[in-house]
Amino acid sequence: MQSSLLSVTQNDQRLNYRRRQAVNQVMLGLCGVAALIAILPLAWILLYVVQRGYGSLNLDFFTQLPTPVGVAGGGVFNAIVGSAMVVGLACLMAIPVSLIAAFYVYERPNTLLGTLIRFSTDVLSGVPSIIMGIFAYTVIVLTQGHFSALSGGFALAIIMTPIALRTTEEMLKLVPKTLREGSLALGAADWRTLLQVMLPAAISGVITGIMLGVARVAGEAAPMLFTAFGNPFFSAALDQPIATLPHQVYVYAISPYKDWQDKAWATALVLIALVLSLEVVARGVTSWQQRKLRGR
Amino acid sequence: MSVITAIKLKKRTSRWSELVRRLEHGDVIFRLLTLAAGMLVILAAIGIGFELWQNSARPRAEFGFDFLVGTNWDPVIEDFGALPFLYGTLQTSLFSLLIAVPIGLGIAIFLTELAPDWLLQPVGFVVELLAAVPSVIFGLWGLFVFVPVVVKPFAQFLNGTLGWLPIFEGPVFGPSRLAATLILSIMVLPTLVAISRDVFLAIPPSQREGALGLGATRWEMITQNLIPYGLSGILGAVILALGRAMGETIAVTMVIGNNLDLSASLLHPGYTMASLIANEFTEATTDMYREALILIGFVLFGLTLLVNIIARLLVWRVARRIPTESRA
Structure with a gap:
């Protein structure tokens, strides 16, 4: 009696153990499948954009202005210049502010103001980009009375600021404290220490952060709709509407014309090549940096 | 001298x-x-x-809180209500999380607990690249490839087998809230993965060793120890992804069909707050019309703000316990 009971529970345990192992194997396998699922859309998008866009690419596409519907040829020269201008403007506005504000947050992380700035940064990074567009619209377009490259740059600057600020702060935190203490002990002022000791030590990380920010805002179409507005002609003026690559993709894509839709793919290929190469270089620099640090 | x-x-x-x-x-x-x-x-x-x-004083004065529950949007007679858009935003973003959360957590678990070292970098890299693809390119691909090839057949299948459920009611359209939901679930994956990976990495190894030492399988260790331990951080990641999904504009505008619709069905074309602003802002000729759109923007801003504050508080709580290298 006793022994049979024991064997029953043993048998149960063995079954139970086998069931648990099976569940374990299946679920862990599913986690691997999830990783595959992430790769699928990326590969599909990249391959398809290259396949559809490659045929329309030639030198003219980079040097000519857009042509009207039905006219073959033409390019997106104005949108390339426009994107460069708007993103450049965004950098001019966002980089100084976010670097200097990052110094404040780094020096006084736990004061009321430091917490408030960090909180505001988090709030800004969560605000949808289209809202930034409305903000730029009410602040600049409404007061000036017309769409402009400047307002587009302003909208992108606000999107970029939290990214640049956050990374700079994290990078400053990674610099060994001894460097800072050494500089202060030699009698250098705070600003000298930050600018000439801390910043150079953190610079590659800071540049990486800025590049990631640029990659992010260069692909933004939503805030461009009613700030930079788009322009079928060439313009390099600050106070005129200006074409940008992502906005051009949008305009071409939702048009009912077949030849414009083909151009949407070509423009998308230019845009995605630009954004992803920025991203790849930035990530490459980071991992190279980490390997160098680990090697020491 | x-x-x-x-x-x-x-x-x-x-x-x-x-x-x-x-x-x-x-x-x-x-x-x-x-x-x-x-x-x-x-x-x-x-x-x-x-x-x-x-900049939204006029519609606020005219409609008050009725703006939020008004179902009509007619610029010609200047009667504006936000409900169809509020509904579209909430439905698409919540359903997209339903799909994205299991997959995102699966990837985070794969990256932190399972993957061999040589796979870590490539998979992490792919997820980061997915985050870098511009929204308009998701929209372009969605409009010409994803919707006709995947969404429409899938919608027909859902309608055929589960059509008696209100959310899968016909008729079937290509551009629809389902299309927006599926695109969004791909787009919020990187946010989910990045933050929940940081949360898993912040859990001390002793938690894992303890569970495995007591005879748990790895899956039991994950579900019974790691997930409860990092729950507030994971919730934070989910809510942050919700904020992303609610504010996503261009890709959604291109695939959702842009139609005032309050039916329960995911297969019908709909409208979100963000896509309404993207579509109509430059066409708004009267002050009232434009300010109604800005008021929609204010509602969207308020929603994402609320969602983000909750998420940050949850993530900060975990992150403060053990400082992680980077936070998204």
């Missing part, structure tokens, strides 16, 4: 050094500068809310 110049010189240098001392060798100026930059950041965050509020 020379004595007098010497005294003058001394006076000047002492005044100069006095100034330098007062300014702590420039630190006072530097501190004011950093303070000003910081204030600019705070000002921008407050300014957005203020500007949206300030």
Whole structure:
């Protein structure tokens, strides 16, 4: 009696153990499948954009202005210049502010103001980009009375600021404290220490952060709709509407014309090549940096 | 004569050094500068809310809180209600999380607990690249490839087998809330993965060793120890992804079909707050019309703000326990 009971529970345990192992194997396998699922859309998008866009690419596409519907040829020269201008403007506005504000947050992380700035940064990074567009619209377009490259740059600057600020702060935190203490002990002022000791030590990380920010805002179409507005002609003026690559993709894509839709793919290929190469270089620099640090 | 110049010189240098001392060798100026930059950041965050509020006075005065529950959107007679868009935003973003959360958590678990070292970098890299693909390219691909090839057949299948459920009611369209939901679930994956991976990495190894030492399988360790331990951080990641999904504009605008619709069905074309603004803002000819759109923007801003504050508080709680290298 006793022994049979024991064997029953043993048998149960063995079954139970086998069931648990099976569940374990299946679920862990599913986690691997999830990783595959992430790769699928990326590969599909990249391959398809290259396949559809490659045929329309030639030198003219980079040097000519857009042509009207039905006219073959033409390019997106104005949108390339426009994107460069708007993103450049965004950098001019966002980089100084976010670097200097990052110094404040780094020096006084736990004061009321430091917490408030960090909180505001988090709030800004969560605000949808289209809202930034409305903000730029009410602040600049409404007061000036017309769409402009400047307002587009302003909208992108606000999107970029939290990214640049956050990374700079994290990078400053990674610099060994001894460097800072050494500089202060030699009698250098705070600003000298930050600018000439801390910043150079953190610079590659800071540049990486800025590049990631640029990659992010260069692909933004939503805030461009009613700030930079788009322009079928060439313009390099600050106070005129200006074409940008992502906005051009949008305009071409939702048009009912077949030849414009083909151009949407070509423009998308230019845009995605630009954004992803920025991203790849930035990530490459980071991992190279980490390997160098680990090697020491 | 020379004595007098010497005294003058001394006076000047002492005044100069006095100034330098007062300014702590420039630190006072530097501190004011950093303070000003910081204030600019705070000002921008407050300014957005203020500007949206300030520039939507007319519809607020006209409709009051009825704006939120009004079902009509007719610029011709200037009757504006936000409900169809509020509904579209909430439905698409919540359903997209239903799909994205299991997959995102699966990837995070794979990256932190399972993957061999040589796979870590490539898979992490792919997820980061997915985050870098511009929204408009998701939209382009969605419009011409994903919707006809995947969404429409899938919608027909759902309608055929589960059509008796209100959310899969026909008729079937290509561009629909289902299309927006599926695109969104791909787009929020990177946010989910990045933050929940950081959360898993912040859990001390002793938690894992303890569970495995007591005889748990790895899956039991994950579900019974790691997930409860990091729950607030994971919830934070989910809510942050919700914020992303609610604010996503261009890709959704291109695949959702842009139609006022309050039916339960996911297969019908719909509208979100963000896509409404993207579509109609430049067409808004009257002040009332434009300000109604800005008021929609204010509602969207308020929603994402609320969602983000909750998420940040949850993530901060975990992150403060153990500082992680980076936070998204």
